[in-house]
Amino acid sequence: MKCDELHRRLTDHADGVLNAQDCAAVEEHLKDCAPCGALRRDLEDLARLCRETRRPRLPEEVRRRIAALLRTPAAR
């Protein structure tokens, strides 16, 4: 497997949708190719950054308005 093919398959690999043969080829390439290994580590760090970053919160005023709407017997 060449580097450009590996790049295209990294997301499929992470998603677990590759067949066993392609999966093994990706793993084999990653073992021997330092730049592709570094790319994978960067993408893992990106995923971690996203998971651990605080997300915006629905403003309280909007939350209260929606809660009131859901309590009101008539739809609008």
Add this chain to the structure above:
Amino acid sequence: MAARNPAPPEVREKLSRALLDHGDRLYSLALRVTRDPDLAADAVQEAFATALERAGGFRGESSLGTWLHRIVYNKAIDLLRKRGKETALPDEETVVPGTDEDLARSPSWSRPPDEILLGAETVAALERAVGELTPLQRVVFELREVEGRTTDEVAEILEIPAGTVRVHLHRARMRLRALLSDHFRKAPA
């Protein structure tokens, strides 16, 4: 307009629970589409009003959370269109220069320490970088990478094939890695 049947109490209860469980995530999704806090808040509020009206038609084929995400996504696009679409819409993708190979050649982040990887400056750089993605890349990235939904759930929310989700997610990841590469090179060691 004909009077609507009021939604039964159990439906109100489920939607109230969903507001607690999914409110912030729905708002984040609307923000990624509209890039406007007021418009995003309107999209979430209108989505709950619509869900209340249509709850009888919800057949439980998807989870309530997934169903609400789909409504918020469509509301956000509708609101942008009504406003004269100052922001490009997710279904109007622009061609972005640079191939995957160009992106892959960006310098590695070289495993930054946690205080830099998770620091405020990196978070701000990530926000700026996400702003440079195409609209569909932004939404796919938000749902898949940030929210952690499965590819199939993202496909269901956006009503696009799972393979298309994976293509946009891959491109989004590669672009963000390239865009943040400069940030990490400049970060103090």
